[in-house]
Structures are given as structure tokens and as C-alpha cells.
Amino acid sequence: MSYERVRKADPAVADALVAERERQNDTLAMIASENHVSEAVLQAQRSELTNKYAEGYPGARYYGGCEHADTVEQLAIDRARELWGADHVNVQPHSGTQANMAVYLSMLDPGDRILSLELEDGGHLSHGHPANFTGQTYTVEQYQVDPETGYIDYEGLRERAEAFDPDIVVSGYSAYPREVEWERIQAAADAADAYHLADIAHITGLVAAGVHSSPVGVADFVTGSTHKTIRAGRGGIIMCEESYADDIDSAVFPGAQGGPLMHNIAGKAVGFAEALEPSFETYAEQVTTNAQVLAERLQDHGFSLVSGGTDNHLVLVDLRESHPDTTGKDVETALEDVGIVLNANTVPGETRSAFNPSGIRIGTPALTTRGFDETAIREVTDLIARVVDSPEDNETTQSVGARVDELTDAFPLYT
Numbered sequence: 001m002s003y004e005r006v007r008k009a010d011p012a013v014a015d016a017l018v019a020e021r022e023r024q025n026d027t028l029a030m031i032a033s034e035n036h037v038s039e040a041v042l043q044a045q046r047s048e049l050t051n052k053y054a055e056g057y058p059g060a061r062y063y064g065g066c067e068h069a070d071t072v073e074q075l076a077i078d079r080a081r082e083l084w085g086a087d088h089v090n091v092q093p094h095s096g097t098q099a100n101m102a103v104y105l106s107m108l109d110p111g112d113r114i115l116s117l118e119l120e121d122g123g124h125l126s127h128g129h130p131a132n133f134t135g136q137t138y139t140v141e142q143y144q145v146d147p148e149t150g151y152i153d154y155e156g157l158r159e160r161a162e163a164f165d166p167d168i169v170v171s172g173y174s175a176y177p178r179e180v181e182w183e184r185i186q187a188a189a190d191a192a193d194a195y196h197l198a199d200i201a202h203i204t205g206l207v208a209a210g211v212h213s214s215p216v217g218v219a220d221f222v223t224g225s226t227h228k229t230i231r232a233g234r235g236g237i238i239m240c241e242e243s244y245a246d247d248i249d250s251a252v253f254p255g256a257q258g259g260p261l262m263h264n265i266a267g268k269a270v271g272f273a274e275a276l277e278p279s280f281e282t283y284a285e286q287v288t289t290n291a292q293v294l295a296e297r298l299q300d301h302g303f304s305l306v307s308g309g310t311d312n313h314l315v316l317v318d319l320r321e322s323h324p325d326t327t328g329k330d331v332e333t334a335l336e337d338v339g340i341v342l343n344a345n346t347v348p349g350e351t352r353s354a355f356n357p358s359g360i361r362i363g364t365p366a367l368t369t370r371g372f373d374e375t376a377i378r379e380v381t382d383l384i385a386r387v388v389d390s391p392e393d394n395e396t397t398q399s400v401g402a403r404v405d406e407l408t409d410a411f412p413l414y415t
């Protein structure tokens with residue numbers, strides 16, 4: 001894709017698009033929520049479907065000319081049902097947050113009660129943060145991870161549910177490195193006569209591949225985004241039992257959204273087809289293997305990890321013990337300067353601010369897509385450690401930057 005037509009119409013945007021492609025090619029993406037879609041997904045997403053209004057659902061639209069939109073959306077739905085084993089799937093949410101919004105809209109009234117994990121312990125803004133519509137519309141109580149172990153405090157969650165009497169319990173996290181015990185959360189929700197929403201945005205691909213246990217068939221609602229471990233391009237998804245289908249569909253449209261982004265739904269359909277191939281299971285297994293290698297090697301270098309390791313695609317480093325004077329933001333900036341891109345993150349028991357927190361979150365989905373195996377991940381971990389230990393040492397940063405260049409050349413991305 002040369003963007004030559006964009007260049008003729010708008011050189012400034014063409015420059016930015018080319019620069020972004022080069023940035024992705026020339027850096028190591030270790031933001032746990034990012035991935036690289038295939039050229040096929042990219043092509044589907046830039047299709048003429050961007051022109052099409054298709055309000056409604058396949059076979060029941062509010063506009064003419066929807067026959068091809070119907071084909072694409074039905075394919076995305078059928079493939080998602082096969083991937084996750086769900087009764088009913090809605091592929092129209094523009095994002096994971098929009099998917100969550102539709103679940104709340106369908107089941108809750110303003111003022112109703114949400115019980116969810118604290119943001120600084122690995123939760124998500126759309127699970128009830130005061131700065132988000134959820135925190136402003138609903139009454140929110142939060143559960144925590146055990147400060148000693150870093151694992152979800154399931155007993156604390158159960159007690160909180162008993163005392164708070166929530167209308168919905170939210171599970172599924174954005175910075176939690178361990179396998180989630182869906183049944184234990186379901187039991188707490190059942191005891192409180194509450195719905196259970198499992199937001200699997202980060203682990204959609206791991207769940208589809210059977211590398212992480214599935215909340216489908218356990219929780220009432222399962223939501224996710226489609227651009228993270230599942231690699232199907234930007235967007236969201238909702239899965240539920242048939243009995244909730246009508247409520248969920250009308251909460252998405254017309255409740256929360258207007259016309260679906262049909263070009264993104266085409267990307268989802270193509271990405272889901274790719275994920276149904278046996279090679280996707282190999283990919284998902286390698287994502288978790290790589291994360292475990294990353295975790296072990298970081299510990300060899302003296303870093304302290306929340307929960308002491310990982311079961312999924314990410315690790316959460318608490319810098320306070322090993323590097324008490326270094327913040328997550330310091331590390332994010334120093335690593336970005338050498339071409340390794342990750343994000344600063346809060347850690348349980350955070351003592352700094354959300355903008356300049358004490359941890360970093362590191363994920364393996366995107367590097368695994370590029371073909372990084374255990375040996376390559378071990379080397380990248382060594383590079384990270386060198387920079388965190390000596391961010392001001394020019395010789396170190398220059399030699400790490402040069403090695404990152406060699407690695408990105410050795411594992412090419414988009415040509």
C-alpha cells in the first residue's frame with residue numbers, strides 16, 4: 001500500500017500514514033493490548049463497505065442495498081459463534097467499551113449497582129471508573145487483588161458481593177496476568193442474584209484457541225474487543241445466551257449506536273476466519289509461552305512481577321523494589337527511545353499517580369505475530385533490562401537501539 005492516492009489528495013496525511021507504517025515496522029510493539037492484523041484484514045477494513053449504511057441486522061435493515069453487508073455480517077457472526085461456542089453474537093459494537101455499554105444499557109437502570117475490579121488493580125475504565133459514563137451513571141463498588149499474591153481476591157469479591165448486593169458483577173481485566181476463575185465469580189454473582197459480565201477484551205484470542213478457559217456458557221454476557229489477541233481489526237463484540245439476544249441487539253442498535261462500521265465488520269469476518277485455522281492455536285500457545293519466558297527472564301534480571309509470573313499474554317512489572325527511583329513513565333520513555341514500545345501501568349497498592357505510575361505492562365501478542373520465539377523474546381528481555389538499568393548510558397542505548405533495528409529487520413512486518 002503506497003498511499004499514492006492519499007498523497008495526491010492530502011500529502012500531510014499520507015506522510016503520517018507512511019510514517020506510522022514505518023514506525024510499526026521499525027519498533028517492537030509490546031503494548032499488551034496491541035497486535036498486527038494480516039494484510040487480508042487490512043484490505044477488508046479499507047473496503048467500499050465504509051460507504052454503506054446498514055442500520056439493523058442481517059435480513060432486517062433500515063436501508064436498501066444491504067445484501068453484501070448482510071453476507072459479511074452473517075459470516076462474522078457465524079465464525080464468532082464457532083470460535084467461542086456462543087449461542088448469540090453481536091459483532092456491531094464499535095469497541096469493547098461500546099460492547100460493555102450495550103450490556104449495561106440492556107440490563108441496568110441508572111443508579112443500579114456494578115461490582116468490578118479496581119482500575120489500579122487491573123480493571124478497566126468502562127467497568128465503573130468515576131471519569132467514565134459507568135461511574136457517573138451507576139453505583140459502583142470495587143473488589144481488589146490480594147496485595148500479597150497479586151491474584152484476584154475471590155473471597156473478598158464474594159464478601160463484597162454479599163454486602164453490596166450488586167445488579168451486575170464484572171470480571172475480565174486489562175492488566176491482570178493470571179488465569180481468571182470464571183466459575184468462582186459466577187458463584188458470587190449467583191449468590192447476589194446479579195448478572196455476570198465477563199469482559200475478555202485482552203484474551204479473546206487465547207480463549208478462542210483454548211489457551212485460556214472460557215467464560216462463555218458461564219457468565220451471562222461475554223464482551224470483548226477484536227483487535228487484541230484475536231487479531232481481527234479494531235472493534236467490539238458481545239456474546240450471550242439466546243434468551244438475552246433481543247435485548248442485547250436493541251441495546252447496541254438503536255440503543256447505543258447508529259450505523260454499524262461495516263468495513264470493520266468485514267475485518268472481523270476475515271480475522272475470525274484466520275483464527276479458525278489450526279495455525280491460530282499454535283500462535284496463541286506461542287503468545288503465552290513467550291510471556292512466560294519474558295516473565296522468567298525479567299525475574300532473572302531482578303525485576304519484581306505482580307503475582308510472580310503470568311498465565312496469559314502479559315506481565316506486570318512493579319518497579320518499586322528493584323528500581324525505587326524509576327517510574328513506569330521513565331521506563332516507557334527510555335524504551336521508546338530505543339524502539340521498544342510498551343506502557344506505564346499502575347500496580348496494586350499504587351503509591352504514585354495513574355499518569356506516572358510505578359509499573360510497566362509488557363505483552364507478547366504483537367511480537368509473536370511477527371514470529372518472535374522464546375530465543376528472540378529472551379534477547380528482547382535482556383535489552384529491556386539493560387535500558388532500565390542504565391537509561392542515561394549512551395553506549396547502552398545506542399547498542400540496544402542498533403540491535404532493535406536488526407531484530408525488526410529479521411522479523412519483517414508489512415512490506
Ligand code: DSN
Pocket residue numbers: 033096124174175
Ligand atoms: N486501552 C486498552 C488497554 O490498553 O488495555 C483497554 O481498552
